[in-house]
Amino acid sequence: MKELVVISGKGGTGKTSLVASLAAMAEKTVLADCDVDAADLHLVLEPEIKHSEKFIGGKTYSIQPEKCSACGKCFQLCRFGAVMKDKSKPPVFKIDPIACEGCGVCGYFCPEKAIHFEESVSGRWFISEARYGPMVHARLGVAKENSGRMVSLVRNQAKMIAEKEELAYILVDGPPGIGCPVISSVTGADAVLIVTEPTVSGQHDLKRVIELVRHFNIPAYLCINKYDLNLEISNKIEMKALEYDVQVVGRIRYDRSVTSAQVRKLPVVAITGSPAAQDIRATWDILKKELN
Amino acid sequence: MALNLTVAVASGKGGTGKTTVSANLACAAVEAGYRAAYLDCDVEEPNGHLFLKPCLSHRYPVSVPIPEVNGKKCIKCGACQEVCQYSAIVKISKTVLTFDNMCHGCGGCSLVCPAGAITEKERPIGIIEKGSAGGVSFIHGRLNIGEAMSPPLIKAVREADQHVNLTIIDAPPGTSCPVIAAIRGVDYVLLVTEPTPFGLNDLGLALDMLHELGIPGAVVINRANLEYNQLAYDFCRERRVRILAEIPDARRVAEAYSVGDLAYYAIPGYREIMKQLLTSVQREAIG
Known part of the structure; x- marks a missing residue:
């Protein structure tokens, strides 16, 4: 069993679209949506909730x-x-x-x-049957704390499912950034797949996110989305990856069918013949070999 | 011109164009005669400097207080462990261990210690850099790698006094503590979205957050696209929120962004959109 966590540093580089496609290709997989602040994976995979539970995130205090x-x-x-x-x-x-x-x-x-406290419900988490297999996801209440603990809970539940059903992969859709929920998403994972884009922001954030996974000693792979948007920056990113000893496993072309797939609630790989779908398939082929 | 207006740019979903909107809006504000500041509160991944290219003049560390236990004075009573809600200080057999990363700096342990064995020391979590960019006062925070808690640094960015009359805050993505730290108490919030299912789902969460905080706000549609705009129009009508601007989707906008060019100067028509947006924000926020 391998746990692969998809993160990005910069938001909006295509983590969720990529995870949905990987889910469609990888066999025997459980999915975990750890972007508990702004979860989107359910919009593509349309999970049917089988089990739902409250998440107690901390205490609420009030003065009597x-x-x-x-x-x-x-x-x-x-x-x-x-x-x-x-x-x-x-x-x-x-x-x-x-x-x-x-x-x-x-x-x-x-x-x-005079100060009274009670356990406070900070959100809910779910075990569902989604289009390509079981999925664990959550919803953190608005303006609530403890997203890191909720991320750990979602990952643990996914792991339990993977063990019970003897699955091959745990695919984790991670949050953006490098802070608390990201650290909770990556610690102890088998590998991290970083999704970046060839922009000055993508390049800048990539450096920080690579340093983060190195800090926690986790093997990392890199996927460059919208690869042909700026080939010069894509090349610089490849050089940087080489320097950090991070293998580039994916180069996905800029393709408007990524948005149309999302609107149609489909993973990109379901749009056969689209450049992005071809590139994502190639990415998974490499990644699968690397992980095993 | 109203004085002391603070506008935050947030989104729920990452990568929708918060930095683009806030940096370009800052340019429009300076042109309109404001003394404007741009505060990059996305301290985990600050990007505003890549576009505004500020000349930095000040740099200082930001720290949080953490406990330091004097083993000689400690009587191993365990009171510190009992008060700590974060498992950041733990008594294990004959020693007391502290876990700095877990500590929220509440000071409970040093207050409760009957032996006076706990003092506090400063632990740096990041840095703040200040400067100016073409008339815009520029401030950003950079969280240290491996650091979990960004809110104290975000608060410090907001406290860095700039003597301006329009503050534009570039918020981090999401809807939890870092965003709250960035937008609490602002006058107005612009929520940047894209007309896609992901963008609109997360816009809905961001609207819930504004409602919870009681802050007024409106929507900016980025990557507006004739094919999908209707999704955003319907969503905003249903949620009764106004759309103040639409920024068209175009590969050349994405290309300008990719090299760090400010669309305000690089893309024809962009300046007008931003000036219009600034006027609308003034009107909406001041009422």
């Missing part, structure tokens, strides 16, 4: 007015500006749930034990 003596201790101790004080006398204190990071310092030090 009947117990509060308005001493202001919580206001003074909170480093996140989450305790709000109004102008009345004595002042009324309230906790702003969006600014609150759930550290609990306010409640711990409140002399009146």
Whole structure:
């Protein structure tokens, strides 16, 4: 069983479109959508939800007015500006749930034990049957924290399915960036496939994302999407990849059928004869050999 | 001209054109006579400098407080572990270990320690660079590689005072903590989308986020395309949100972007779109 995580640094380089196509080609695969902030894979693979569960991401704190003596201790101790004080006398204190990071310092030090907390539901996660096999996906509640923990949960569930059903691959659609949810998506994976594009932004972000996977010691492969948009930059990217010892396994041509596939809720490889579909097939052929 | 307007450019989905819109809007703002600042709050992957090409004049590190345990004073009571909600400080048999990456810097452990064994030290998480680009005050943050938590750096970018009357924030993608840190308390948000199922799905999430935060906003359609625009029109009508600008899809726009050319100067017609957008934002945000 191999776990392959698709990430990009820069957003919008084509991670999800590529993952949907890989899903269509790879046999015995479970999919995991770890872009829990803005999940899109379900739009192509149309999963039918079989199991759905709440995700408890942390605690929500509130001040019980009947117990509060308005001493202001919580206001003074909170480093996140989450305790709000109004102008009345004595002042009324309230906790702003969006600014609150759930550290609990306010409640711990409140002399009146006036701060109440409860477990908070930060989102939901799902196990589904999608077009090309089982899929684990999630929805983080709007403006919620702990996307990193939710990513770990989605990956663990996918792994359990892969083990139980003796599947060959876990394909993970990762989030953009290099921060918390990306680190959660890649740690301990067998390999990472980085999708970039030949633009100054793509080139800049690629360097940072390669450094990230090196930092965590994960084997990485590279796919250059919209390869022919700027051949000069594509060449520079290839040189950079060589320097970092990252193998380029994919060169996908700029192709408008990628958008039309998305609108038709199809993976790009289903648009037979399109240049991008041919290139993605070639990418998978190489990648499959490399992974095994 | 209204004073002190802060407009954030966000999107939900990545790669829809936040940097393009915010950098070009900053150019339009300077031309319109604003003292404008461009703040790149996508500290994980900051790209604005590639287009605005600022001359940087200041650079400083941003740190977060983390605990330091004095083993000699520590009485191994475990109170620190009990207060920490992030498992960033743990008592294992006869020692107390700290996990710096997990720490949110709440200060709970040093407050609770009965032996006074915990002090705080600064741990750098990234840097801020400031400068100017053709009349635009430029600030960006760069998160250190391997660093998980970007919100403290994003907040520091926003706090870097620039004495301007129009601040344009280039937000990170998504809908969780980094975006919230970038857009909380702004006057207005432009949500950049593309007229595709992915773009519109994530626009919907971004609209939910604005609603939750109570910030007014409108939509900019990037890569507008006659074939698919209707998808975006229908979506925005249903969600009762206004579309303030449409930026046409064209390979030459993508090519200009690929080499870091600002479309404002490189693509005919782009300047007019951006000037119009600025006027619309002024009208909408000031009311």
